[in-house]
Amino acid sequence: MTTVIPQQKSGTYTFASQPRAVPQRKKYRQDPALLQQNDPSAPYGNIMYDRRIVRGNTYAQHTLPANAQPDPIEVQRQQEARRRAVARKRAKDQLRPRSPEPVEGRKHIDVQTELYLEELSDRVEEADVQVQTDAFLDRPPTPLFVPAKTGKDIATQILEGELFDFDIEVKPILEVLVGKTVEQALLEVMEEEELANLRSQQRAFEELRNAELVETQRLEEQERRHREEKERRMMQQREVLKKERETADKIAARAFAQAYLADLVPSVFGTLNDNGYFYDPVERDVETGFMPWLMDEVEKQLGKSILSRTVLDSIIRDVVKERMAAYFELDHSVMDEERATETAQALVDQKLDGETQPTTESEKPAEETEAAEPVITTEEPETAGGEEEPKEEAEEPAAEPPAEGEEE
Amino acid sequence: MANHQQEVDLTRIHYRCVVESLKALLTDPDGTVRHKTTEVLYILAGHNIGRDAFLEYGIILPLSNLFDDDSDIVRKNSHMAIEMCCETPMGAGGVVEAGLIPKLVDKLKTEVDEIKEYILDTLHYCMRVEQIQALQSGAMEVFTDLLNHSMKIVRAKAARDIMDLSVPLDGKNKACEVEALVPLVRLLKDDDAEVRCKSAGALMTITITTQGKYEAIKASAISNLVVLVNDENSEVRLNALKAITTLSEAPEGRAALLKHVELIQKRILEDKSEAVQRAAEIAVKVITWKP
Numbered sequence: 001m002t003t004v005i006p007q008q009k010s011g012t013y014t015f016a017s018q019p020r021a022v023p024q025r026k027k028y029r030q031d032p033a034l035l036q037q038n039d040p041s042a043p044y045g046n047i048m049y050d051r052r053i054v055r056g057n058t059y060a061q062h063t064l065p066a067n068a069q070p071d072p073i074e075v076q077r078q079q080e081a082r083r084r085a086v087a088r089k090r091a092k093d094q095l096r097p098r099s100p101e102p103v104e105g106r107k108h109i110d111v112q113t114e115l116y117l118e119e120l121s122d123r124v125e126e127a128d129v130q131v132q133t134d135a136f137l138d139r140p141p142t143p144l145f146v147p148a149k150t151g152k153d154i155a156t157q158i159l160e161g162e163l164f165d166f167d168i169e170v171k172p173i174l175e176v177l178v179g180k181t182v183e184q185a186l187l188e189v190m191e192e193e194e195l196a197n198l199r200s201q202q203r204a205f206e207e208l209r210n211a212e213l214v215e216t217q218r219l220e221e222q223e224r225r226h227r228e229e230k231e232r233r234m235m236q237q238r239e240v241l242k243k244e245r246e247t248a249d250k251i252a253a254r255a256f257a258q259a260y261l262a263d264l265v266p267s268v269f270g271t272l273n274d275n276g277y278f279y280d281p282v283e284r285d286v287e288t289g290f291m292p293w294l295m296d297e298v299e300k301q302l303g304k305s306i307l308s309r310t311v312l313d314s315i316i317r318d319v320v321k322e323r324m325a326a327y328f329e330l331d332h333s334v335m336d337e338e339r340a341t342e343t344a345q346a347l348v349d350q351k352l353d354g355e356t357q358p359t360t361e362s363e364k365p366a367e368e369t370e371a372a373e374p375v376i377t378t379e380e381p382e383t384a385g386g387e388e389e390p391k392e393e394a395e396e397p398a399a400e401p402p403a404e405g406e407e408e
Numbered sequence: 409m410a411n412h413q414q415e416v417d418l419t420r421i422h423y424r425c426v427v428e429s430l431k432a433l434l435t436d437p438d439g440t441v442r443h444k445t446t447e448v449l450y451i452l453a454g455h456n457i458g459r460d461a462f463l464e465y466g467i468i469l470p471l472s473n474l475f476d477d478d479s480d481i482v483r484k485n486s487h488m489a490i491e492m493c494c495e496t497p498m499g500a501g502g503v504v505e506a507g508l509i510p511k512l513v514d515k516l517k518t519e520v521d522e523i524k525e526y527i528l529d530t531l532h533y534c535m536r537v538e539q540i541q542a543l544q545s546g547a548m549e550v551f552t553d554l555l556n557h558s559m560k561i562v563r564a565k566a567a568r569d570i571m572d573l574s575v576p577l578d579g580k581n582k583a584c585e586v587e588a589l590v591p592l593v594r595l596l597k598d599d600d601a602e603v604r605c606k607s608a609g610a611l612m613t614i615t616i617t618t619q620g621k622y623e624a625i626k627a628s629a630i631s632n633l634v635v636l637v638n639d640e641n642s643e644v645r646l647n648a649l650k651a652i653t654t655l656s657e658a659p660e661g662r663a664a665l666l667k668h669v670e671l672i673q674k675r676i677l678e679d680k681s682e683a684v685q686r687a688a689e690i691a692v693k694v695i696t697w698k699p
Contacts, residue, residue, distance in 0.1 A: 207643045208683055210609055213575065214650045215690070217616045222657060225618075 025052060427452075427461045434470045439479045446474065446485030453492035453499075462493050463502045472508050475515055483519075487526040494530055500537040509534055510545035517550055521559055528554075528565035535572040539579060548573055548582045555591040555607075560600040567595060567606035574613040583614045589623045596632040601641040608636060608647035615654040624651075625660055634668045642681040649675070649687040656695040665695045 024045030047053055054061070102108045112118060272278060430452075433445040449471060452458035462468060474486040490508070494500040503509075509531070516527050535542055551573065554566035570588055573579045583589070588610070595607035611629060614620040624630075629651070636648035649672070655661035672695070675688040 203643075207646060210571065210613075211646050211650055211683060211687060214612045214616065214654070217575075217613070218650075218654050218657070221616050221618075225657075 022047060022050065025050065427465045427467065431465060431467055431470055434474060439482065442474065442477065442482045443479065443485065446471070446482055446489055450485050450489040450492060453489045459493055459496060459499050463498060468493065468502055468506045468508070472506065472511065475511065480520060480523075484523050484526070487523050487530065491526045491530040491533070494533045497537060500533045503530070504534050504538050504541065507541075509538075509541040509547075513542065513545040513547045513550055516547075516554070521557075521562065524554070524557075524562055525565060528562065528569055532565065532569050532572055535569065535575075539573055539576050542573055543576075543578055543582060548579070548586050548588065552583075552586050552588040552591060555588070555595060560598070560603050563595060563598070564600065564602040564606045567592065567603065567610045571606065571610040571613050574610065577617070580614050580617045580620055583610075584617070584619050584623050587623075589614065589620070589627050589629070593624070593627045593629045593632055596629070596636060601639070601644060604636060604639065605641055605644040605647055608633065608644060608651055612647055612651035612654055615651060618658070621655055621658040621661060624655060625658065625664075630655060630661060630664050634665075634671065637668075637671060637675060642679075642684055645675070645679070645684045646681070646687055649684065649691050653687070653691040653694050656691065662695055662697075669695055 021044035099108070112120075430445050430449060433441055436442055436445070449462075449467065453462060468490065471486050471489060474482055477483050477486070490503060494503040512527050512531055512534075516524060516531075519527060531542065531547065548570070551566045551570045554562055555570075557563050557566065570583060570592070574583050592607045592610050592614075595603055596611075598604055598607070611624060611633070615624045615629075633648045633652050633655070636644055637652070639645050639648065652665060652672070656665045669692060672688050672691050676685050676692065679685050679688065
């Protein structure tokens with residue numbers, strides 16, 4: 001619509017806009033949102049009928065200022081104008097020729113000079129007039145608008161039988177009416193019947209249903225009871241069977257135990273017998289008392305004999321030792337002598353031969369055997385002595401037991 | 409006429425806006441508006457589409473809030489509407505899910521007689537779907553009290569509800585606990601066939617348990633039931649025979665019933681209803697069973 005005002009650096013101001021049709025003056029104000037969407041096809045009005053355009057003479061028009069508030073400058077100017085007018089009037093008043101001032105002591109009075117005198121008084125003639133408005137009456141209804149009669153009055157009259165025959169004409173209408181009514185009634189009755197049928201069917205069904213329901217429940221109950229009964233019976237049977245089995249086991253156990261134990265007594269007795277629990281007291285006594293004592297005594301005797309033998313052995317050993325020692329010394333002395341002689345001889349031999357060494361070696365074993373022989377000979381008397389002793393000892397113990405036997 | 413009009417209109421009008429606007433009107437302060445709204449909802453619930461709409465748009469809960477309304481007619485209509493709605497299993501499921509059973513049982517204690525009928529019906533359909541909630545809210549005691557009511561319809565429906573409630577095992581035990589058997593046996597001699605029929609039905613469900621059997625025999629149910637075998641109403645005969653069957657499972661019952669076996673055997677041959685014949689056969693079989 002309006003072109004952008006071109007900004008000019010110079011002081012002049014220009015404005016240009018596209019010529020456009022003036023839109024019609026709107027009665028109501030527009031929604032400010034819609035104002036943005038001012039479409040170009042807005043209805044434009046005919047300027048001939050636009051109230052905003054001034055018509056007629058313009059030189060005698062009182063136009064209101066653009067804004068409702070009077071410009072303060074305007075207000076001021078008007079006030080000034082008023083004041084000036086008042087001042088002017090006053091001035092004019094003063095300039096008006098007046099009658100001369102009254103002479104001293106006199107006063108000017110206004111006098112009526114008309115034909116008829118009027119009574120001048122301050123009292124104003126008053127007349128009281130009362131007016132009372134009626135209470136608000138309801139607005140009477142507007143009288144029916146009866147348009148003025150125009151045209152002519154014409155009357156016609158339809159006589160009987162002229163237009164149609166009522167009886168004939170009414171038949172089809174009646175038929176239809178009655179037929180429809182009857183049909184409606186029939187429908188309703190049928191509906192009710194149907195409903196009644198449905199209800200009775202429902203009842204019958206309910207009957208059956210209830211009966212069946214009860215039957216099923218009863219059968220269920222029966223089943224349940226039978227089952228429980230069965231269970232109980234089976235439990236009982238099981239108990240019975242268990243008891244029977246137990247008794248059978250018990251009997252079997254008893255029989256077995258009896259059989260087992262029947263053999264027990266003799267075997268026990270036999271074992272006890274075998275183990276020597278049943279004894280002849282005398283025999284036992286003899287065995288337990290006498291025999292150990294006997295054995296002890298025997299031991300003692302044997303001990304004594306052994307002791308004596310060992311003593312003898314030791315005596316003999318001592319003796320033999322002494323003798324051996326004696327013989328040894330003898331041997332040694334002899335040997336020493338021999339050795340001395342031999343050495344002397346050897347020296348002599350050496351001096352003589354000095355080569356025949358093996359002869360010394362053969363002489364040594366000969367010496368040794370000689371040494372051994374006396375030993376053996378010394379041992380023989382020992383053994384000979386030993387042989388004599390056991391003979392003596394055997395005689396002694398043989399003498400002792402009989403002595404012991406007699407003692408008892 | 410109104411029924412028809414509604415049906416035709418419903419199929420034409422998009423029911424959504426109808427139902428939603430009705431829902432809004434349920435809480436209107438004006439009684440007449442509520443009255444008419446509940447009436448419309450009642451008619452709506454009579455149609456399949458309507459019931460579906462009930463469930464889809466969750467009308468059940470706001471409607472049930474009207475159970476506490478001051479105006480009788482509003483309460484009556486709302487109960488009727490709910491009862492209509494839960495005649496289908498899905499509707500009953502919806503009502504049960506909305507947790508209405510305890511509320512209904514409470515209302516049963518305090519409501520007007522007319523409305524009690526509808527509540528009993530509603531509970532009957534709900535209990536076809538689920539019984540535990542009802543048991544927990546103490547419905548058995550309430551029903552037992554209602555067995556002594558003056559109106560025969562209420563007695564009959566209470567007996568029928570006891571029968572429904574005794575289907576699960578807990579229900580049977582509760583019934584014995586609450587001593588529902590004595591009034592039920594008394595009702596066997598009632599004048600109204602419906603009452604007799606339903607009380608025999610209740611007896612037949614309760615006497616399935618052993619405890620139920622013995623309580624019933626103690627309350628001298630057998631003699632009354634035998635009388636009912638020759639009743640005119642086929643349902644009465646059927647239920648009586650079933651009750652006799654359950655009672656004859658107990659040894660005392662069997663001993664007492666052996667005397668009446670011929671009576672029952674006659675029924676097998678000459679009864680018109682097939683179900684009764686079958687039931688009579690089974691009864692005879694059970695009575696003459698030897699262990």
